[in-house]
Amino acid sequence: MDACTDVRRHDVAEEQAAEQGTEPGAVAEQGDADGTGEAGQRPAKPRKNGVAPQVSDELAENMKQGWAxxxxxxxxxxxxxxxxxRRRAALSARFPGERLVVPAGRLKTRSNDTEYPFRAAVEYAYLTGDQTENGVLVLEPSGEGHDATLYLLPRSDRENGEFWLSGQGELWVGRRNSLTEAARLYGLPVEDIRTVPDLLRGASGPVRVVxxxxxxxxxxxxxxxxxxRDEEFREFLSEMRLVKDDFEIAELTRACDSTARGFEDVVRALDRAQATSERYIEGTFFLRARVEGNDVGYGTIAAAGPHATTLHWVRNDGPVRPGDLLLLDAGVETTELYTADVTRTLPVSGRFTELQRRIYDAVYEAQEAGIAAVRPGAKYRDFHTAAQRVLTEKLVEWGLIDGPVERVLELGLQRRWTLHGTGHMLGMDVHDCAAARRETYVDGTLEPGMCLTVEPGLYFQADDLTVPEEYRGIGVRIEDDILVTEDGNxxxxxxxxxxxxxxxxxMAELRG
Structure with a gap:
């Protein structure tokens, strides 16, 4: 990365600092009228070790001119x-007479002066379609409903130099939409974000914020x-997303299609992964996610060999060996922020061993039972119960745990090897609708338009002395994204x- 240009000649910087309340050498940014970082972008700070010449008055004047x-x-x-x-209208109807505030979020520092790529808060993107950092949606009570206004940072001002002197100026990070452009894109009135702190401090009446x-x-x-009150607000916003609309279903379908192509990429690259590590698998899938979507929807789990028994193995720094299984749990996130969440457990050599296949087939049978239980009117817990019963029956059949099956299920003893729930809601978050009330989610009833994962697994830890040695270090999970329909799934x-x-x-076809 380039080092930011040193700002202004010292005497000019001191004069500007006196006017704007900043330290000499800093430029008050477009996102902040007084240089305090209160709204919009963070205030610029001088680079201690910048090597570029200080900015002369002549250069500063030149940079103001000649722009189309x-x-x-x-x-x-x-x-x-x-x-x-339509979503904002539903929100308005639920909270009449209350001011509702939904922020997009801010850039988060990765290290020193570098930031993580920005991803807008789900609630904000869901209600606006915008993905801009620092944005704020405000619903003001008005008559029988609300007037919604989106607050964003305007275009960089050529007059104050922010567009080229600030590390967050447009010549550094890219052109922003003008407020007029944003209004056209999102179908909302759009105002300057710098007015928001005073607006909110002066607010009267009931207010809720995410x-x-x-x-x-x-x-x-x-x-x-x-x-x-804010938790009630958050709960409702989560519950709004339990049933997906047509746009969301199309996005989730697109995410799954891209994810399938990413898995194909990985299979084709397995020989190269064996020469390197699990990170080659992670990187291969990431390429597909960035080419066809926004990003991966969560940290890719590329778990080979005994790492497959660790549920969220995201270090991905281990070897990929012939004869081992590769548990790949990954999902492409679309440009509109909807993610797939799919797992396949693959034999690195292309063929399962006898024991690997026995365990794999048990998990497949459990997943089949779980998917069959997903239908409108069924309890959310039904697919979990169905899958757990199959896995428990197999564990008893193999002599790994003493029956009867009903006793094992009652005491939850199978969980030593099944470990986790059999699925979760899916959408803009990989674990979507997480703030919903229990009675609407895990204790609720499935409805058409809900999308969830079904992902049973069996995990035999490498140091588990309660199972025969040949089982140790084997982990299998199969996961698919299931849409509840009017007549099933x-x-x-x-x-x-x-x-x-x-x-x-x-695998044989893909590897030639």
């Missing part, structure tokens, strides 16, 4: 605009909100084979 008007007048609303409007994304917004509302990730014979045949 790049305003875009042919923009059309984003595809989800009609859906976001917490955990923007400390500046929360500080401005500190004396106006309560944790209990659809497997959105069915493009990837699941039966052991089909997996072996598929």
């Amino acid at each position: 008007d790049t305003e875009r007048h042919d923009l059309k609303p984003v595809p989800q605009a009609e859906h976001t409007a 917490r955990g994304h923007d400390t500046v917004v929360e500080e401005a509302l500190r004396d106006k909100v309560t944790a209990e 659809v497997n959105l990730s069915a493009a990837l084979p699941r039966r052991a014979d089909d997996v072996e045949r598929w």
Whole structure:
């Protein structure tokens, strides 16, 4: 990365600092009218070891001039605009007469002056379609409903030098939408984010805010909100996403299709992975995610050999050996932030051993039972119960645990090897709708439009002395993304084979 240009000649910097309340050498950024970092971007800070010449008055004046008007007048609303409007209407109906505040979040520091790639808060993106850092959606009570306004950072101002002197200026990180452009894209009135702190501090009447994304917004509302009321707000926003609309289902389908292609990429690269490590597998899948989507939806689990018994193995630094199994749990996140979540357990050599196949077939049978239990009107817990029963029957049949099966299930003894629940809701978060109330989620009833994973597994730890030695270090999970329909379900990730014979045949075809 390039080092930022040193800002202004010293005497000019001192004059500017006196006017704007910044330290000499710093430029007040476009996102902050007074240089304090209160809204919009963080304030610029001088580079201690910058090597570029200081900026002369002549250069500063030159940089203000000769720029073309790049305003875009042919923009059309984003595809989800009609859906976001309907979602905001539902939110308005639930909280009449209350001011509702939903922040996008802020850049998070990775190290020193570098940041993690920004991903907008799910609630904000769900209600606006926007993915811009520092944005804030405010629903103001008005008559029978609310007036929604989106607050964003305007284009960089050529007059104050922020666009080229600040590390977050447009010549450094890219052009921003103008407020007029953003209004066209998102179908909302758009105002300057720099007005938000004063607006919120002056708010009267009941207010709710989505917490955990923007400390500046929360500080401005500190004396106006309560944790209990904000938790109710968060719960409702989670429960709104339990049933997906047509746009969301299309995005989840797209995510699963891209994910299937990513798994195919990995199989083709297995020989090279054996020469390197699990990271080659992680990197191979990541390429597909970035080419066809926004990113991976979560940290890829590329767990070979005994690492497959660690549920969230994301270090991915181990060897990939012939004869071992590779448990690959990965998902592409689309550009609209919907993610797949798929797992396949693959024989690195292309063929299962007899014991690997026995364990794999048991997990497959459990998944089949779980998927069959996914239908409208069924209890959410039914698919978990069905899968756990099959796995428990197998463990008793193999002599790994004493029956009867009902006793084992009652005491939960099978969980030594099954470890986790059999699935979760899926959407813009890989573990979607996590703030929903239990009675609407795990203790609730399945409805058409819900999308969830079914992912049973068996995990025999390498140091588990309660099982025969040949079982130790084997982990198997099979996971698919299941959409509840009016008359049953659809497997959105069915493009990837699941039966052991089909997996072996598929791998052989891909590897030539």
